[in-house]
Amino acid sequence: MPISAPTIYEMFKIVLLSIATLLLIIILSLFFEGIDRKLHARLQRRIGPPIIQPFYDFLKLLAKENLTPMTASSILFNAAPIIALVCSMSAAILVFIGPLTQLLLVDLLLVLYFLAMIDFMIIIAGSSSGNPYGGVGASREVTQIIAYEFPFIISVTMLAMKAGGTFSLFRIAEAQVMGTFTLTIPSVILLALAVLLCLPAQVLAVPFDIPEAKTEIIHGALIEYSGRNLAFMRLSKWIKKFAVTSLTVILFFYHPIPHLETSWLIDSTFLTLKALIVMVVAITLPRTIFARLKIAQSFRFYWRYPLALSILGAILMFLNY
Amino acid sequence: MPIAVAVAAHPLARIPKIGNRLAKALCVATSYITLLMTLILACTVVGTGPIVDSIFNTPLPIGNFALSVYVDGLALIPTILSALFASLALTFSIKYLSPENRYRSVPPTFDRAYSFMLLFLGSMIGACFSGNMVALVIFWEITALCSYVLVAFWHEDPVCRASALKTLILTHIGTLGLLLGAIAIYPDVGTWEIHSWSQKLFLQPTIPLAMLLFFIGILPKAVQFPLHTWLPDATVAPTPVTAYVHVVGFLMGLYALPRFFSQVFVSYISTSTMLPSQLATLFGNVSIWNFIISITGAITLIIAPLFSLIESDAKRLIAYYLISALGSTVMALGFGTPLGTVAGLFAMVAHVFFCGLLFFATGATIFRVGKTSLEHMGGVCHRMPVTTVCASIGVLSSIGFPFLGYFTALWLIVHAALELNAPAFVVLVLLGSILKTAAILKLLHAIVAKSPEDGKEIAEAPSLMLSSMILLSAGLFTFGIFPQLLLNFLILPAGNQLGMSLELVAPLSDIIAASGWWNPVWTASVTLLSLGVVSIVIYASLKGAVISRSEIYIEEEEAFKPYLCGEDVNLLDRVAPYHFYYGLIASIKLPELCRAINIDRAYYGFTNRFSKICNYLKQRIDISEYHTAMAWFLVGTLIILLIILL
Numbered sequence: 001m002p003i004s005a006p007t008i009y010e011m012f013k014i015v016l017l018s019i020a021t022l023l024l025i026i027i028l029s030l031f032f033e034g035i036d037r038k039l040h041a042r043l044q045r046r047i048g049p050p051i052i053q054p055f056y057d058f059l060k061l062l063a064k065e066n067l068t069p070m071t072a073s074s075i076l077f078n079a080a081p082i083i084a085l086v087c088s089m090s091a092a093i094l095v096f097i098g099p100l101t102q103l104l105l106v107d108l109l110l111v112l113y114f115l116a117m118i119d120f121m122i123i124i125a126g127s128s129s130g131n132p133y134g135g136v137g138a139s140r141e142v143t144q145i146i147a148y149e150f151p152f153i154i155s156v157t158m159l160a161m162k163a164g165g166t167f168s169l170f171r172i173a174e175a176q177v178m179g180t181f182t183l184t185i186p187s188v189i190l191l192a193l194a195v196l197l198c199l200p201a202q203v204l205a206v207p208f209d210i211p212e213a214k215t216e217i218i219h220g221a222l223i224e225y226s227g228r229n230l231a232f233m234r235l236s237k238w239i240k241k242f243a244v245t246s247l248t249v250i251l252f253f254y255h256p257i258p259h260l261e262t263s264w265l266i267d268s269t270f271l272t273l274k275a276l277i278v279m280v281v282a283i284t285l286p287r288t289i290f291a292r293l294k295i296a297q298s299f300r301f302y303w304r305y306p307l308a309l310s311i312l313g314a315i316l317m318f319l320n321y
Numbered sequence: 322m323p324i325a326v327a328v329a330a331h332p333l334a335r336i337p338k339i340g341n342r343l344a345k346a347l348c349v350a351t352s353y354i355t356l357l358m359t360l361i362l363a364c365t366v367v368g369t370g371p372i373v374d375s376i377f378n379t380p381l382p383i384g385n386f387a388l389s390v391y392v393d394g395l396a397l398i399p400t401i402l403s404a405l406f407a408s409l410a411l412t413f414s415i416k417y418l419s420p421e422n423r424y425r426s427v428p429p430t431f432d433r434a435y436s437f438m439l440l441f442l443g444s445m446i447g448a449c450f451s452g453n454m455v456a457l458v459i460f461w462e463i464t465a466l467c468s469y470v471l472v473a474f475w476h477e478d479p480v481c482r483a484s485a486l487k488t489l490i491l492t493h494i495g496t497l498g499l500l501l502g503a504i505a506i507y508p509d510v511g512t513w514e515i516h517s518w519s520q521k522l523f524l525q526p527t528i529p530l531a532m533l534l535f536f537i538g539i540l541p542k543a544v545q546f547p548l549h550t551w552l553p554d555a556t557v558a559p560t561p562v563t564a565y566v567h568v569v570g571f572l573m574g575l576y577a578l579p580r581f582f583s584q585v586f587v588s589y590i591s592t593s594t595m596l597p598s599q600l601a602t603l604f605g606n607v608s609i610w611n612f613i614i615s616i617t618g619a620i621t622l623i624i625a626p627l628f629s630l631i632e633s634d635a636k637r638l639i640a641y642y643l644i645s646a647l648g649s650t651v652m653a654l655g656f657g658t659p660l661g662t663v664a665g666l667f668a669m670v671a672h673v674f675f676c677g678l679l680f681f682a683t684g685a686t687i688f689r690v691g692k693t694s695l696e697h698m699g700g701v702c703h704r705m706p707v708t709t710v711c712a713s714i715g716v717l718s719s720i721g722f723p724f725l726g727y728f729t730a731l732w733l734i735v736h737a738a739l740e741l742n743a744p745a746f747v748v749l750v751l752l753g754s755i756l757k758t759a760a761i762l763k764l765l766h767a768i769v770a771k772s773p774e775d776g777k778e779i780a781e782a783p784s785l786m787l788s789s790m791i792l793l794s795a796g797l798f799t800f801g802i803f804p805q806l807l808l809n810f811l812i813l814p815a816g817n818q819l820g821m822s823l824e825l826v827a828p829l830s831d832i833i834a835a836s837g838w839w840n841p842v843w844t845a846s847v848t849l850l851s852l853g854v855v856s857i858v859i860y861a862s863l864k865g866a867v868i869s870r871s872e873i874y875i876e877e878e879e880a881f882k883p884y885l886c887g888e889d890v891n892l893l894d895r896v897a898p899y900h901f902y903y904g905l906i907a908s909i910k911l912p913e914l915c916r917a918i919n920i921d922r923a924y925y926g927f928t929n930r931f932s933k934i935c936n937y938l939k940q941r942i943d944i945s946e947y948h949t950a951m952a953w954f955l956v957g958t959l960i961i962l963l964i965i966l967l
Contacts, residue, residue: 018847022854062862075709076765082855089851090844109735110844112751113721113728120720120758122712127766138766142759153751161744168738228862232855299905310480314744318603 007155009020018093025092025208026235028272029242030054035276036241036284043288050133054238061231067104069224071130081225081232082127084121087114092243098169099250108160108167111247112153115202118240119145122211125233126221137220141211147299148201148208151306155191155198158314159251162188169250176254183252190313192252194306199248199282201302203241206287241283245275341821342451393578396449398666400570402673406568407442409789410417412680414438414561416783417688438565441467449576454503461499461542464573465492468566471556485552491541491551492570498538506531532610535881537582543574543651544644550921552644553628556636560684564635567680568673571647575669578654579662582614605743607656614655619749622648630763631911632694635683638764642719643676645757649750653734660740663808664733670807671726672802675718678793679764682712685786686768695767709768711790714797716765721760724801724845759905802845 034051041048047238068074091114098106119141126138160167163175175181180189212220222233253274293301383473441464467488473485505527525582537716541548552570604612622645629641650672654665690698718725731754740747800807820908906912916922934953941950 015846015850019850022851064859073709075706076713079713082852082859085855086848086851089854090848093847093851095843107732109732110723110728115721116755117720117722118760120762123762124765127762135766138762142762146755146759146905149755150752153755154748157744157747157751159740160747161742163644165739167739228859231862287610 014097017019021093021096022089023087024268025096025239025242029092029235029239030058032242032245032276032279033238036279039280039284040288043284058231058235062228064227064230066227066229067224068131072224073128073130076124076128077224078229080121080125081229081236084118084236085232085239086123087117087121088239088243091115091118092239092246095243095246095250098269099173099254099271106169108156108169108172111169111243112156113179114244115240115247116145116149117238117291121236122221122233125225126211126223129183129221129224131223133217133219133223134221136217137211137223141221143295144201144208144211147302148198148306151194151302151310152198152202154307154310154314155194156251158310158317159188162317171252173250187313187316188252190309190316194310194313195248195252196278196282197306197309198302199244199278201288201298202244203237203283205283207290207293208298209292210298213292216292222238241279242275245279246271247280248278248282249274265281335871336704372445372569386430386898395666396576398669399576400446400449402670403442403445403569403572403659406565406673406677407438409677409681409792411438413564413786413789414559416785417559417561417684437467437470438562441471441565441569445573448573454627458496458503459502461573462496464962465489465496465569467491468555468570471562471566472558472564472868474558478557481557481914484551484557488551488555491548494548495538495541498534498536498540500538500540502531502534532582535577536614539574539577541574542570543578544571544621544647545617546624546648546649547920549621549625549644550924553632553637553640556634556640560636560680560687563640564677564680564684567640567643568677571670572642572673575647575650575654575665578614578651579665582610582655583662590657599965603745605656605741605746607741607743611655611657615652615746618648618650618652618655618751619746620648620650622644622753623748623756626753626760627911627918628915629760630756631906631915632760635687635695635698635764636680637677637682638695638760639679641756642679642761643672645753646672646676646719649731649753651733652746652750653737656737656741658737658740660733661737663739663887664730667733667804668727668730671718671730671797674793674796674800675715675725675727678711678715678790678797679719681762681786681790682708682715683764685790686712688786695764698768701768707787708790711787711794712768713765714794716761718797718801719761721754723802724798726797726801726804729801729804799826 019056030049031054034049037053038048039049051073068077091111094106094111094114096109096321122250123141126134126136126141128134159181163172164180164183166172166175183189183192204212212222217223222230225233249271361716444460444463444467448457448464451457451460469492470490471484472488473481475481478663537548540546541551544552552567555566584821584891604616607615625641625645625648627636629645632638632641646668650665650668653661655661686698686701690701692698714725718727721728721731731750734750735747738744738750938950938953941953
């Protein structure tokens, strides 16, 4: 299909759309975090915080004092939260309006890099904090990124090849609506499983929250943060959770209820609902059931099961299954 | 012509007696003039097409030798970049090569670094512009010799001498390959003019051999897998010199690759056998030759960062990083498709900027701190804020931050691979970039994060050094947000003059490939929008928050080193090479892996054997066993004759 570039008027429309989307995304991701916490508590037979607790947390942190320790490298230490937040917002906007409009063939590579930037910023924050716990957190984060990105990238690339060799989110969603690939194909199921297994590590949820283990290394890279900087770091993590789950929906679960180009409102509602389900299944449930692993265990896990699943999926895909 | 200017500069620059300052100023000025002239030349070439000219016609027994000049877009890209980088590196070295240098102080007199860097630049321009194979080999040889001299800058040190020798030997394998390739192909084409080869090449049986030899010739200069080991060792030279030798050296290799394999041999490659279908599902529909080039790049891309993960020397780490980044470029150039070539050329430009920036920032830190090892650097953030910001920009660019240049290159490479239906190459590029990121973040951690060892007064780097770094950072920003400037002005014309037509940049500055498009300007506006929201929040929170407090308790209080599940945290205080990523290193047994893939061991083993044989022969002569010695001599001669005959 030929790709035509948008005109200035269409560009303007997209920019307006992204302004609206940005506010929506901040609210939605805060709600996602609230639902996650509430559900986690209910599954453990606790009452749990109210669903709008993340709003309170965020606003309270903003009003607190912003400290920079003397041992920290202040430039990087203070720039990292802002860059992380900006990157997560951009990624979420791109993911959210990616499948909405044909005008904007949002590139998967761009989204992946924006998402990865959040992790890199956490690493930089940890190493610039001047605290040994921060250094440990940064080192573990790097190890974990290398662990989970291998299966994640293989799965996503294979899926893009299956969708006709395109990295555009709209084309991938379109391929599912057209029926080029659906979740009934064995290889796609394997790839989807691999990506779902990678999600907890992407958002640092409990079995894989080793880089910021609360009870062990006291939030690792975030240890020295307070006030506004901590609020930004938290918000960027929450937005990342929302963006990653939405991305998974677009990549794999667009098919069962096809809702492409109906209306933007219906489309985004479905996207959000499915993302919520994905979050509950892939992040909340494991985080309730399992306890934290050690870094070497997590590394071994990712290089064993998800990697095997993704490679098996790739092989099946070559055999046209 | 720029050649004349650059070459004429050397005798001028060699007059140190007038005054050292004058000679230095002259060298620097010459490099800037060269840059200006190449830029002017670029405007002409892009406007009107390639310039063909020939000077010094001399009939020789091996064929008519003429120093013919052939300037097209492809030749201009490395030329402009090397002239630019030479000017910056010379500016940088005025301060670096001075008695103030804490690493090794250098007397303030004019020294050979300046003149040889200029000679390198001149021969580099000569090699790129010459349309004659003999001239190209000669200029190529001069650059190899220059890099030998430059690496051995501190020649009192045996380590420097050894690595200079290694540089000389490995780059000479390349020159030998080029020369033999040219000799092998000469009987078929009957001319030394490179640009008339492509019409005269049909399906002669010698072509595969010549192509293989050319490829081997390009390997060491493009720093690819089996012959890449000279580059990390060559970092013993002063930092601006290292940066210059590395950056400009690889530009030559990257120039020769598309010149030979996308222009001269392109008709042969297109008729050669394709990959078998089992491999083609993984590596795309490419011919076997393109596959060989690309897979060499991919191997380099993956193995080089593994070494940098356990490296403790700052400059060696960057060198391995550079090798890995070059691997992806060679991979893209190896595809042979228009998009791949454009991607490779764009990546080449981005590399010069961010690798130069990383080298300069590290150099400035070494200049002030006086150590090259990561274990002894660090804590410069407060004392050298501008350097820190520049280093961070370099690091961000190299890990693929979307508006800092290198991301566009990565995007183009990935889409070139997608266009070929080659999932394996896509995966390899992305995995390689993750490994590279891990390595470069270690550098940032080491330079910035921890406190310096002793209470040395560390000040901000001199302004001449800073100006080079700031210029490179500005370049990264410009080409990051407006890559179409570079694409439209230089790279697409170069591709067109290679005979590749490609519509890539749409009116509204979207970059469009078959598998998607991306618009840096639009994305930047989205990001700016987010930044706006964030700054509103910051502003609001500033009003609400308690931000000032009186000067109370500032006590030195150190956190207790935690004991964590068998991880020794004390090792993190100094970034010991083997311990920063202990989890990762222990999990994939990195030291053993690196030992297994270290090709240097093979070279050392080979040279040891060789020297043993030579010693043995020498002993034969010493004890007057002339027959044995003569027999060995005959065997050696026969082997060389056989090689030549084949």
